[in-house]
Structures are given as C-alpha cells and as structure tokens.
Amino acid sequence: MNLLKTALVALSALIGSAGLLAKGELNLFGWSEYIPQEVLDGFTAETGIKVNFETYASNEELLSKLVAGGSAYDLVQPSDYTAEVMIRRKMLAPLDLAKLTNLGNIDPALMKLPHDPAGKYTVPYMTGTVGIVINTEKVKTPVRGYKDFFAPQHKDRLVVLNDNRELVTWALYSLGHSANDISKETLAKARPVVAEWVKLVKVFDSDSPKTALLNGDVDLGIVWSGEAAILWNEDRKFQYVLPAEGAHQFIDVLAIPAGAKNQAEAHALINYILRPEVSKLISAKFPYTNPNLAARKLLSPDELANPASYPKEGKLETFRDIGRLAADIDQLVTDLKSAQ
Numbered sequence: 001m002n003l004l005k006t007a008l009v010a011l012s013a014l015i016g017s018a019g020l021l022a023k024g025e026l027n028l029f030g031w032s033e034y035i036p037q038e039v040l041d042g043f044t045a046e047t048g049i050k051v052n053f054e055t056y057a058s059n060e061e062l063l064s065k066l067v068a069g070g071s072a073y074d075l076v077q078p079s080d081y082t083a084e085v086m087i088r089r090k091m092l093a094p095l096d097l098a099k100l101t102n103l104g105n106i107d108p109a110l111m112k113l114p115h116d117p118a119g120k121y122t123v124p125y126m127t128g129t130v131g132i133v134i135n136t137e138k139v140k141t142p143v144r145g146y147k148d149f150f151a152p153q154h155k156d157r158l159v160v161l162n163d164n165r166e167l168v169t170w171a172l173y174s175l176g177h178s179a180n181d182i183s184k185e186t187l188a189k190a191r192p193v194v195a196e197w198v199k200l201v202k203v204f205d206s207d208s209p210k211t212a213l214l215n216g217d218v219d220l221g222i223v224w225s226g227e228a229a230i231l232w233n234e235d236r237k238f239q240y241v242l243p244a245e246g247a248h249q250f251i252d253v254l255a256i257p258a259g260a261k262n263q264a265e266a267h268a269l270i271n272y273i274l275r276p277e278v279s280k281l282i283s284a285k286f287p288y289t290n291p292n293l294a295a296r297k298l299l300s301p302d303e304l305a306n307p308a309s310y311p312k313e314g315k316l317e318t319f320r321d322i323g324r325l326a327a328d329i330d331q332l333v334t335d336l337k338s339a340q
C-alpha cells in the first residue's frame with residue numbers, strides 16, 4: 001500500500017513538473033542547499049502548482065537580481081537584514097496572514113523582530129549561526145575564535161564563506177567591535193586585518209563549504225551552521241565552535257516580492273512549508289535551527305543533540321540593515337581579494 005502511495009506521489013510529481021496538470025505555477029528564488037527538492041515535489045503533487053526554482057549564494061546576489069528587475073520571482077528567501085532593506089525600499093508585498101493558517105507553529109520569539117516589526121512581510125524559514133569547524137584529527141592546537149583561526153600556521157588550510165559582510169564582521173569582532181558597529185572608521189580599521197586574512201584562505205565557498213572539509217582539502221572552516229551539522233553527522237571529528245569574540249545569528253525568511261504575479265501560489269507554498277511534517281523534512285536534509293516549534297517536536301533526539309544545529313551557548317548577534325555602507329564593504333573585500 002505504501003509502495004503504491006509512493007509510486008502515485010512520484011507519478012503526480014512527474015506529471016506536475018512536466019506541467020501536464022498544471023494548476024498554476026510560481027517562481028521561487030532561494031538559497032542553494034536549503035530547500036529540498038522533495039519538498040517542492042510534494043507541494044506540486046498535492047496542489048498541481050509547478051515550482052520553478054532558482055538558487056543564489058548570497059543576499060547581495062538576490063538583491064541585485066531583484067533590482068535589475070529582469071526576473072519575475074514570486075517567492076524569495078532573504079536573510080533578516082536583507083528583508084529589512086527590502087521592506088525599507090518597498091520591494092516586498094504585505095502577506096495575507098489569513099492564508100497562512102500554519103503560522104502559529106513558528107516560535108513567537110522569532111516573530112515581529114526589528115527587521116519586520118509588524119510581522120507583515122516575512123515568515124521565518126530557518127535560523128542558524130556562523131561558526132568555526134575544526135577537523136580535530138588534523139588540528140591539535142585550540143581554536144576558540146577568529147584570531148586562532150586566521151593564524152599564519154593555517155595558511156592554505158582554510159575554507160570560509162564567500163560573503164563580504166561576514167568576512168568584515170569577523171574582522172570587526174576580532175578588533176572588539178560588535179557586528180553592527182559599521183562606519184567608515186571601523187571599516188578602515190578592519191581593512192588591514194581582512195588584507196592579511198584573505199592571504200591565508202584556500203577556498204571561498206558559500207554554496208557548500210563542507211565539501212572542502214569532507215574532501216580533506218582543508219582542515220578548518222568558517223561555515224553556516226547547517227553545513228557544520230552535516231559534517232558532524234558524517235564524522236564526529238568535525239567539531240563546531242562559536243567564536244568567543246562573537247558570532248552571527250541569522251534568521252532567513254520567506255517573503256513575496258512586491259508586484260509578484262503568483263501571490264496566491266506563493267502563499268500556498270509558504271503555508272505548506274509551515275506544516276510540521278514538511279518542516280521536519282527540511283531539517284532532515286538541511287539541519288539548521290528549526291524555528292517551527294511543532295516540527296521540532298517531530299525531530300529525533302539525535303537531531304536535537306547536534307551541537308551545530310542547536311548550540312547551547314554563544315555570544316550571538318543578528319545583522320541590521322547598514323544602508324550605503326554595504327557597498328563600502330563590497331568594495332573593500334573586492335579590492336583586497338583582487339590584490340592577491
């Protein structure tokens with residue numbers, strides 16, 4: 001019976017993705033390695049709505065595609081501070097909360113935060129942190145923070161996120177600043193630090209930084225927590241450390257661009273993702289910190305005990321919209337990387 005059901009779901013997903021029984025479609029633009037294809041297939045099988053899925057690896061890529069205006073996305077997945085930028089620039093449509101009947105599953109502590117104080121535009125998808133992964137079979141000296149990580153003896157043994165705001169934030173933390181203490185002055189102080197650090201990095205990768213660690217190409221990484229959680233599941237030698245100086249906590253959200261043509265379909269997908277049993281599938285494939293409390297009840301003790309997915313302590317901060325200084329950060333990192 002189960003086999004028959006699985007075959008029917010697969011068949012209708014196939015028919016749905018071929019558009020044969022299409023009851024609408026929607027264009028989704030989301031982070032790479034974040035939304036399981038099986039979730040999208042399940043949605044199509046149930047609703048007949050075809051999902052055209054494109055991915056990006058940074059908030060800057062998302063923003064520049066939307067600003068260029070060449071594409072017609074119906075559902076996007078910015079991080080909190082980028083959603084804040086988009087709300088300020090009137091780039092998001094208000095959500096019809098009456099259609100989001102499963103919204104009550106989300107942890108109330110993650111609703112109505114400074115990026116969307118009225119809770120009108122965004123729905124939390126996953127949260128996570130940015131921290132250090134250490135291959136403890138290869139690295140025997142303690143690595144507690146950014147200064148230990150970017151030590152000269154680690155030259156060509158490092159993978160880090162290819163993300164300009166992240167890189168500059170780590171430098172600011174190492175200088176005793178907080179993540180949002182960004183000004184022309186603090187950027188001038190961060191510049192020589194970043195200049196030294198980029199010389200030590202072997203791989204910049206935001207899509208799948210775990211790969212260089214798994215392959216043994218590098219021994220240490222600064223990565224998204226979900227990537228660290230996968231490494232931990234693969235092999236306990238990969239330990240996750242939240243840097244002592246401070247670490248970034250992100251809340252990635254679902255939101256509908258202003259003027260999107262398929263808003264009813266986008267609402268339907270958001271509400272589908274908010275179902276506990278669907279959200280559980282997302283956690284199984286991409287083990288970030290799940291903000292859906294009903295889904296968390298379905299996770300196994302092993303999933304909840306993963307120290308990267310559910311860290312017990314850490315000095316955490318979320319990023320805020322920094323306006324035009326975001327362009328200064330991009331210029332700073334681009335200059336230093338090209339001077340290599």
Ligand code: SPD
Nearest residue numbers: 031032033034079224250
């Ligand atoms: N592969 C999914 C990565 C999601 C990372 N989101 C957080 C970005 C914060 N700058």
